[in-house]
Amino acid sequence: MPDCTFEQFEVYAVDVAMSTGDGRAKPGALRTTVFKRNVETNYRLKMKASRYVLSEVDKKFPTLPFTLRHFQDEKQAKMGIQECMTHGLVTPYPSLHEKTGEHVAHFKCTVLLLPSGTSRVTGLDLPTYFVSKTQPDDETAKVLTELAEIAAKKAKKKAAKKKKKKTSS
Incomplete structure (x- = not known):
């Protein structure tokens, strides 16, 4: 994986998944019911049910994930979503499963990197067993503070430079 540098005034979505198993979740036997529209892809659909699904998605969920339960006629939606998937108009979010008896935990949050520090703006508080009771020793804390100050500078x-470049152009 390539190196990544984090800088101030950036926003990140943090998506952490953990498993007591081998970590290879596989699509299960359950039918996929959550999808997301691929707004860059266009195709002239043939079936009336497919056109109904696509028009509803474009009106109500143009960029967000949606489920087939949101449609008034769920039967027609189930039929129409197939052609939309076939032509890449929607991306399915399959239900993933781990081996029987294994546990899976999935946490998501959005964080802001600000000069005053990192701020979590979405997501639930983590359970207490994820909180570390250890603190870095004085020497390590000093090094971390120095690194943070250098990064801030x-x-x-x-x-x-960006501001100067914008004002000069």
């Missing part, structure tokens, strides 16, 4: 310089 670099970010300020970069922001100043």
Whole structure:
């Protein structure tokens, strides 16, 4: 995996999944009912049910995931979604399963990287067993503080350059 640098004034979606098993979740036997529209893809659909599904999705869920339960005529939606999937108009979110007896935990949140520190803006609080009771020793804390200050200075310089470039053009 390539190196990644985090900078101030960036926003990230953090998606953490853990398993007591081998971590290879596989699509299960359950039918997929959650989809997301691929807005970059266009295709002239043949079936009336498919056109109904696509028009409803474009009106109500143009960029967000949706479930077939949101449609008034769920039977028609089940029929129409197939052609939409075949031509890449929607992306399915299949139900993933781990081996029987294994446990899976999935946590999502959105974080902001600000000069005052990292701020979590969405997501539930983590259970207490994820909280670390250990604190870094004084020497490690000092090094971490110095690194944070250096990164903050670099970010300020970069922001100043961007601002200067914008005002000059």
